[in-house]
Amino acid sequence: MKALVYTGVGQLEMQDCPDPTDEFVVKVAGCGICGTDLKTYQKGHHLFRPPTILGHEFCGTVWKAPADCGYAVGDPVLVAPYTECGKCERCTSGTPEMCQDKSYVETGAFCEYVGMPASYLQKGVFRIPEADDAYTLVEPLACVLNGMDHLRSKSPRRALVVGSGPMGALFALLFSTRGIPVTVIEPARLRREAVAGWGIDARESGPVEDGAYDAVIIAVNKRELVTDYLKAVADGGTLLMFSGLGRDEMVCMDAYSIHYREVTISGSFGYAMPHFRQALDLVGEHREQLSRVITHEFPLEDGKKAFELLAAGQAFKIVLHP
Numbered sequence: 647m648k649a650l651v652y653t654g655v656g657q658l659e660m661q662d663c664p665d666p667t668d669e670f671v672v673k674v675a676g677c678g679i680c681g682t683d684l685k686t687y688q689k690g691h692h693l694f695r696p697p698t699i700l701g702h703e704f705c706g707t708v709w710k711a712p713a714d715c716g717y718a719v720g721d722p723v724l725v726a727p728y729t730e731c732g733k734c735e736r737c738t739s740g741t742p743e744m745c746q747d748k749s750y751v752e753t754g755a756f757c758e759y760v761g762m763p764a765s766y767l768q769k770g771v772f773r774i775p776e777a778d779d780a781y782t783l784v785e786p787l788a789c790v791l792n793g794m795d796h797l798r799s800k801s802p803r804r805a806l807v808v809g810s811g812p813m814g815a816l817f818a819l820l821f822s823t824r825g826i827p828v829t830v831i832e833p834a835r836l837r838r839e840a841v842a843g844w845g846i847d848a849r850e851s852g853p854v855e856d857g858a859y860d861a862v863i864i865a866v867n868k869r870e871l872v873t874d875y876l877k878a879v880a881d882g883g884t885l886l887m888f889s890g891l892g893r894d895e896m897v898c899m900d901a902y903s904i905h906y907r908e909v910t911i912s913g914s915f916g917y918a919m920p921h922f923r924q925a926l927d928l929v930g931e932h933r934e935q936l937s938r939v940i941t942h943e944f945p946l947e948d949g950k951k952a953f954e955l956l957a958a959g960q961a962f963k964i965v966l967h968p
């Protein structure tokens with residue numbers, strides 16, 4: 647099969663790779679480029695050593711299935727890239743996204759076919775009406791829903807999203823589909839104007855009103871933003887560190903806000919299956935609105951061009967088609 651292989655930092659090459667030999671095989675229709683894929687391409691990643699195939703936000707059609715598994719060849723399906731075990735200490739204590747024994751789809755999806763064992767069917771494969779690009783948004787949206795779960799107020803009166811990369815943009819769209827007034831801070835003009843075009847308040851920079859937002863989402867990996875935007879959180883509100891910072895990075899915060907104003911600082915990483923199922927429903931309900939975040943599509947062969955476009959901040963979500 648054809649595959650876009652990550653062969654080292656800054657390198658992606660089309661190669662001929664062996665077809666998967668697993669019991670269940672999905673023919674990839676589209677796969678979104680995730681922030682993690684981009685980070686790996688730009689700087690390398692300890693979990694993805696080259697040569698390897700990246701990409702985990704994909705949907706497609708069944709290509710091969712065991713008899714009586716409930717799926718037939720040609721059925722449109724969505725695959726969760728990983729699922730929690732449901733049994734470990736983390737899973738049973740209410741934080742399944744931190745599961746210590748996750749099952750993963752072993753290979754990436756920037757290629758024609760992805761295989762998995764039949765045992766994965768019950769846990770991480772979902773029937774969808776059609777293999778539409780919108781379903782590639784379910785995984786990133788599941789991560790956004792996990793972030794939403796970490797907000798102390800489940801129905802914030804006002805929300806602030808700092809940074810509108812693809813994930814910040816999804817947060818903003820989700821707040822707006824829920825009727826929650828949201829402001830986005832985004833210095834890059836192209837992204838800011840796109841968000842404004844969706845009818846969302848988008849500003850180039852702060853200052854923003856002190857104590858005005860029940861939820862502040864930091865969707866850029868710059869630690870000083872946590873310090874800067876803590877004052878914008880309302881009493882009893884939450885600042886969510888959605889973007890990941892390095893292991894050794896320290897954040898400075900004003901202690902007054904934490905104690906006297908009961909501001910919660912939280913973080914979120916990945917998703918658990920309840921978020922994934924909820925995200926699947928949401929994409930079904932708000933397909934058109936959420937799809938705005940997909941600004942480009944490219945054939946797999948032009949994958950490198952797509953990564954470069956994202957690196958330059960010239961796109962939100964890009965979906966690659968084999």
Ligand SMILES: [Zn+2]
Nearest residue numbers: 680703785786
């Ligand atoms: Zn992702």
Ligand SMILES: [Zn+2]
Nearest residue numbers: 731734737745
């Ligand atoms: Zn677990």
